[in-house]
Amino acid sequence: MAIDAKEKWGARKAAPKRASILTIAHEDVATPRSEIFALASEDDVVQEIGKLWDTAQRTFLSIGRLLSHAERQFRGSFERDIVAKLPFNRSVAHMLRTVAEKVDQGYVPEAELPRSYAAAFRLVTLEPDALEQARQRGLVAPGTPRSAIERFRQELRTQRLAAHGEDALLAAKREELQGKIERARKEMERWSAELAGLERQIIDAKAEEA
Known part of the structure; x- marks a missing residue:
C-alpha cells in the first residue's frame, strides 16, 4: 500500500493554531503542542524550544491567576476542595498564586519575570529595596535562574546579620x-x-x- 508523503517519518505536519483553549481568569491560554517533528536546523530547534518555554511561563501565570480567583470565589472550601485535589502540593499552589498576584499588582512586570515559577516566587517576595538592588544587578529578567536569586537573597541575609554583629552571624x-x-x-x-x-x-x- 502506498504511503502518503505527508505520513513519512520526519515529515513536518502543519501545527494546529491551538491544540486546545483554556479560559483562565477571563484569559484564553493555548496549551502547548505535544507532537515532536523534524526541524531543519539548530536555529529552528532553539526557536521552537524558546516558544514552548515562553508558553510554560504563560501557563504558570495563568494557573496562579486561576488559583487567586478561586481563592476569592470559594473562600470557605478553597483549601479542602481545590488545593487538596491539585496535582501539586500546597506550597507550589501558594507560590503560583503569589507570583500571579504580584504581577497583576504591577510589582514585577510580566515581561521581566523569570520563566521558572520557583525563581519568580523568590524574586517577587523580595522587599522593594532588595528588588531594586536585584534589578540593578540584572536579576529581574526572564533568563534569571533560581540559583542566582537564592545567592542574592543569601548575600542580603549575610549583610543584615553582619550589621548586627558576629553573634548574629554565628x-x-x-x-x-x-x-x-x-x-x-x-x-x-x-x-x-x-x-x-x-x-x-x-x-x-x-x-x-x-
Missing part, C-alpha cells in the same frame, strides 16, 4: 546547620524504612523458595 550559622541535621535525620529515617522493607521482601522470598 547564631544564624548554627540555625542553618541544625536545619541540615534535621533534614538529614528525616532522610536517614526514610532510607532505614526502605531498607527494612527490602530486607522483609528478601526474607519472604527465601521462605517461599525453601
